[in-house]
Structure formats: structure tokens, C-alpha cells
Amino acid sequence: MPTTYPxxxxxxxxxxxxxxxxxxxxxxxxxxxxxxDLEIDEILPSLDFAEALDFVQVNDGRSTLTDTxxxxxxxxxxxxxxxxxxxxxxxxLFRTLMRALESAPGHRLTDSELLRLVEFTTAPSDEVVQNIxxxxxxxxxxxxDADDHLVVAIRRTAPPRAPPTSSSRPAGPGSGPSTASxxxxxxxxxxxxxxxxxx
Amino acid sequence: MVLIQVQxxxxxxxxxxxxxMIMQDISFDVADSDxxxxxxxxxxxxxxxxxxxxxxxxxxAGEIRFRDRPVQGVIPGMAMVFQNFALYPWLTVQQNVAFGxxxxxxxxxxxxxxxxxxISVTGLVGFEEAYPRELSGGMRQRVGLARxxxxxxxxxxxxxxxxxxxxxxxxxxxxxxxxxxxxPQLPPDAVLLVTHNIEExxxxxxxxxxxxxxxxxxxxxxxxxxxxxRDRKSEAFYELTDRVYSLITEGPSAPNGPAAKGTxxxxxxxxxxxxxxxx
Numbered sequence: 046m047p048t049t050y051p052x053x054x055x056x057x058x059x060x061x062x063x064x065x066x067x068x069x070x071x072x073x074x075x076x077x078x079x080x081x082d083l084e085i086d087e088i089l090p091s092l093d094f095a096e097a098l099d100f101v102q103v104n105d106g107r108s109t110l111t112d113t114x115x116x117x118x119x120x121x122x123x124x125x126x127x128x129x130x131x132x133x134x135x136x137x138l139f140r141t142l143m144r145a146l147e148s149a150p151g152h153r154l155t156d157s158e159l160l161r162l163v164e165f166t167t168a169p170s171d172e173v174v175q176n177i178x179x180x181x182x183x184x185x186x187x188x189x190d191a192d193d194h195l196v197v198a199i200r201r202t203a204p205p206r207a208p209p210t211s212s213s214r215p216a217g218p219g220s221g222p223s224t225a226s227x228x229x230x231x232x233x234x235x236x237x238x239x240x241x242x243x244x
Numbered sequence: 245m246v247l248i249q250v251q252x253x254x255x256x257x258x259x260x261x262x263x264x265m266i267m268q269d270i271s272f273d274v275a276d277s278d279x280x281x282x283x284x285x286x287x288x289x290x291x292x293x294x295x296x297x298x299x300x301x302x303x304x305a306g307e308i309r310f311r312d313r314p315v316q317g318v319i320p321g322m323a324m325v326f327q328n329f330a331l332y333p334w335l336t337v338q339q340n341v342a343f344g345x346x347x348x349x350x351x352x353x354x355x356x357x358x359x360x361x362x363i364s365v366t367g368l369v370g371f372e373e374a375y376p377r378e379l380s381g382g383m384r385q386r387v388g389l390a391r392x393x394x395x396x397x398x399x400x401x402x403x404x405x406x407x408x409x410x411x412x413x414x415x416x417x418x419x420x421x422x423x424x425x426x427x428p429q430l431p432p433d434a435v436l437l438v439t440h441n442i443e444e445x446x447x448x449x450x451x452x453x454x455x456x457x458x459x460x461x462x463x464x465x466x467x468x469x470x471x472x473x474r475d476r477k478s479e480a481f482y483e484l485t486d487r488v489y490s491l492i493t494e495g496p497s498a499p500n501g502p503a504a505k506g507t508x509x510x511x512x513x514x515x516x517x518x519x520x521x522x523x
Contacts, residue, residue, distance in 0.1 A: 053412075054380045054382060054413065056380055056409075057382070057410065057413050057416070058416075059420075060412035060413055060414065060415035061415075062416075063415050063418075063473070064412075066473055067473040067476070068475065076477075080476060081411040083411055083412075087412075121423065121427075122365065122366060122420055122423065123364060126367060179380065182370040182371060183370055183371075184370075188370070189374075191375065
């Protein structure tokens with residue numbers, strides 16, 4: 046099932062959250078757009094992305110900051126990247142991407158290999174790839190070689206991967222420890238909006 | 245502590261039909277904890293003023309002092325961020341940030357440490373080897389910011405730094421600049437922001453210096469004491485934007501101007517300012 050990728054940059058999403066924060070974390074989507082003299086359409090990608098990362102909840106045209114969203118805003122510029130990294134890791138898209146990167150020969154993927162992992166119908170594919178790469182770089186999930194168009198895993202100095210534990214999985218998103226000893230995210234995939242879901 | 249003193253500054257240029265007076269008798273101070281916005285009609289000389297403060301250009305009359313010494317040429321204690329980023333497209337992010345430091349004659353170790361620190365602080369980790377063309381507008385301006393902060397300036401000068409960015413990106417970057425300014429462990433101490441956007445001035449600054457049209461003089465020095473984050477649709481915010489806007493379009497004796505309104509907003513302490521109004 047093809048789905049629309051909410052194309053926004055980390056900068057735009059941050060801006061939206063800052064704007065929402067200036068309304069004490071709770072405001073009509075239309076009012077937010079109005080603040081910046083924008084159409085609702087123009088802030089929707091950022092809103093969708095923020096929702097996919099569990100920074101906001103949107104109901105009946107009203108957007109509200111979640112605890113994770115507040116945690117993002119409370120952080121320094123550096124700390125915010127770490128929060129984004131954690132949240133991106135929980136999305137289906139980035140889980141798939143990181144797993145593919147892990148198992149790829151040389152731990153690298155080309156733009157076209159990345160594209161084969163995801164399929165969206167409403168945006169030019171190279172734009173989507175560049176956007177995904179931008180988020181991954183920002184969140185320090187991987188590096189990118191622009192000359193060779195390669196996504197490159199960041200070398201880890203962590204100990205070798207431990208066998209998966211048979212202990213019970215966390216009950217829901219954000220509950221209980223979700224990181225295995227090798228640093229991979231073992232929490233269940235987020236059941237959020239279709240955005241960032243890979244088909 | 246006063247960092248910058250602008251004292252009775254005139255600036256004019258020789259023209260074909262005689263001298264063109266850009267600004268006249270401009271006086272104001274900048275303290276080390278100030279976030280000062282400079283607003284005024286288009287073309288009134290705001291950017292020229294910033295260049296004079298940095299020492300990129302010379303005053304025709306009057307004096308500018310930094311740490312109580314006359315500004316004569318570019319000073320390392322101040323650094324500028326530009327509207328169109330002004331990055332070198334053939335240099336990586338890392339190289340762009342390092343550029344100013346090498347010009348200051350810093351040694352390799354000191355340069356590397358500062359570059360790493362300010363790349364980190366501005367959120368650019370992961371993009372060190374990227375070229376400007378690979379970056380979004382917001383990221384490019386962060387490089388401009390990192391480059392300016394890397395020289396560890398006491399004063400950050402910003403010339404319409406958010407005008408070339410989309411509104412959402414601008415909103416986020418404004419808040420990041422505020423964060424950096426407020427952090428006592430990081431430069432700068434003071435910020436001088438030139439903007440044509442009155443709302444932006446009031447969103448960010450503690451003081452708004454309002455210039456008249458050419459030949460520019462200081463119409464008012466408005467203090468903004470709203471708590472942050474500021475809600476641009478609040479009544480207090482609206483009142484301030486309205487007041488500044490009226491000043492710019494109609495001058496200090498406008499019906500909506502400060503003289504007519506009863507609400508007291510204390511003006512900023514500024515020695516030698518010709519128009520000292522209580523707003």
C-alpha cells in the first residue's frame with residue numbers, strides 16, 4: 046500500500062514544535078499555520094513527521110505536544126538530536142533501513158538500494174531519498190558520501206551482538222528498557238500513522 | 245558591562261549630486277547581556293550600521309567603541325551571520341567553519357578544537373564532510389552560525405539572518421539562536437540583529453532600536469519585557485508590534501505612538517540618545 050512520505054527537514058519540524066510550544070503545547074492546527082501566514086497544507090508534512098516521531102498528537106484538527114515532544118524541546122540542540130535518533134529508530138522505515146545497512150556488504154547502501162526499500166507514490170524518488178538521508182545524517186544514524194551516493198554505517202566500537210534474550214518484550218512504545226546490549230532497539234514497532242511505514 | 249558604544253555617528257557617501265547622508269547622530273550602547281534588534285524602513289541603513297559597528301566601514305563623524313577602544317578595522321571580538329549564508333561552496337562544512345580561525349592566525353590544535361566544539365553545539369555533527377549544496381537552508385545557516393561562534397566573539401552580529409529561510413525553519417532557528425545566547429558557557433554575550441520583520445524583533449530581542457527613514461536617526465529604544473517563549477498573538481505582543489510599526493511609519497508623534505499611550509514600558513538606558521522616550 047503506497048503511502049505519502051511527509052517530506053520535511055529536521056529544521057522545519059523543529060520550527061513547528063517551537064511554534065506549538067509558544068502556544069503552551071496545545072493549539073488548533075489552523076491557528077498554527079495562521080501564525081506564520083501559511084496554509085495548513087504547508088505545515089502538514091512537519092506535523093505528520095512530528096506525529097510519526099511521537100512528538101505530537103493530532104485529534105480533530107488540534108495538535109498537542111506529547112511528553113516526548115516536551116522532552117525534545119527541553120533539550121539543547123545536541124540533546125534534541127539524540128531524542129530524534131531514538132524516535133527515528135522506532136519507525137518502520139528507519140528500522141528497515143538500519144537493518145539493511147547492518148547486513149549489507151561493507152555496511153553501505155547505494156541511493157537506489159535505499160529506494161528499493163521504500164516505495165512512495167507522491168514525491169519524486171530522489172527527493173525522498175535525499176530527505177531520508179538528511180534525517181539519518183542529522184540523527185547521526187549513518188554517514189553519507191555525496192560523491193558516490195552511498196549511505197555508510199557508522200563504525201561502532203560496541204562489543205559483538207549478544208543473542209536475543211527471551212525475556213518479555215515491552216508492553217508498548219516507550220515503556221520499559223528497549224535497547225539490547227549491542228545498542229539495537231528491541232522495542233516493538235510503533236503503531237503510528239502510515240507516514241514512515243514501509244510498504 | 246557596556247561592550248559597544250555608538251556615539252553621535254554620521255555616515256554619508258559622496259554622490260554625483262553631492263553628499264548622500266545615510267545616517268545622522270546615531271547613538272546607543274550595547275551591554276554584554278543585550279539582545280538588541282535594529283529595525284527601520286527598507287533602505288534606512290540598518291545593514292550599514294552593522295558594518296560600521298564591526299569595523300568593515302568607517303564612520304563619517306562620531307565614534308564607535310568596543311570594550312572602550314575605538315573601532316578601527318575589523319575586530320575579532322565580533323562576528324557576523326549573513327542573510328544568504330555566505331558559505332564557500334567548494335569547502336566542506338568543517339572547512340567553512342574553520343575558515344575564519346585560520347585567518348585569525350590560530351594554530352591547528354586550537355582551530356580543530358573550536359571547530360569541533362561549535363559544529364557540535366549548533367547541531368551539525370554528521371555533516372562535517374558535507375558541502376553546502378547538500379544542505380537545507382536551515383543547515384546552511386547553522387554553518388554560518390558555527391563559523392561565527394567558532395571565533396568565540398563577544399558580540400554576534402546578524403544581518404537579516406532568517407529572511408532567506410522558509411517560515412518554519414526560521415522559527416526553529418530563531419529559538420536555537422536564543423538558546424545559544426542564553427547559555428552562559430557559550431558565546432556570544434550580546435547579539436545585534438538587523439531585521440525588517442518587526443514581529444521577529446519582538447519575538448527575540450530585549451531591546452528594539454527603531455530607526456527612521458534616511459537620513460536615519462534613532463526614533464526610539466523600546467524595551468521588550470515579555471517572558472519567553474513569546475506568543476505572537478498575545479495582546480501585549482500585538483501592542484508592541486503596533487507601537488513599533490507606528491513609529492516607523494508615522495514617527496514619534498503618531499496618534500498611536502508612545503506619546504499618546506498611557507501604558508508604561510520603560511525605555512532602555514542609553515546614554516546620549518537624542519530621542520529618549522518613555523514607552
